Amino acid sequence: MTAPETWTIRHAAPADLDALAAIEAECFPAAEAASRDSLQARLQSYPECFWLLTDGGAIASFINGFATDRPDLTDDMYDDATQHDPHGQWQMIFGVDTAPLYQHHGYASMLMQQVIEDSRERGRKGLVLTCKDRLVGFYERFGYRDEGISESTHGNVIWHQMRLTF
Secondary structure, three states: OOOOOOOEEEEOOHHHHHHHHHHHHHHOOOOOOOOHHHHHHHHHHOHHHEEEEEOOOOEEEEEEOOEEOOOOOOHHHOOOHHHOOOOOOEEEEOEEEEOHHHOOOOHHHHHHHHHHHHHHHOOOOEEEEEEOHHHHHHHHOOOOEEEEEOOOOHHHOOOEEEEEEO
């Protein structure tokens, strides 16, 4: 799947905050969604770890998370952007968001391929994310392996920890 020719993948800028917060609120239940304040702290600490698919204006999809040497994704990471280590071995993925208007067109998949490629180029060991049971197969298509139920209880949900090792 390729996006229309006018679309680009880029990193986030402070001006993207309102759009990112709106998409996050549309994609996740309130207990699971990152707050505007949390997204702002993330943008300030690691804009290079936000990948956005845009048409030059509208953001169709975005992926965000930080890098760390810690091998597992834990709940304290979501709201503590100071844990980001630009040279960390693992790229954590906190959210894969696609605005409802753009869902089911392969845009999140295209963006995930870019995140994987960039993480490999940055010398990471791999990527780690958590997902609900229904999305395990989606992430396995990229080479992620299901490590079982995560210790994360973010949003009072049961999550699977998924790992892609290079």
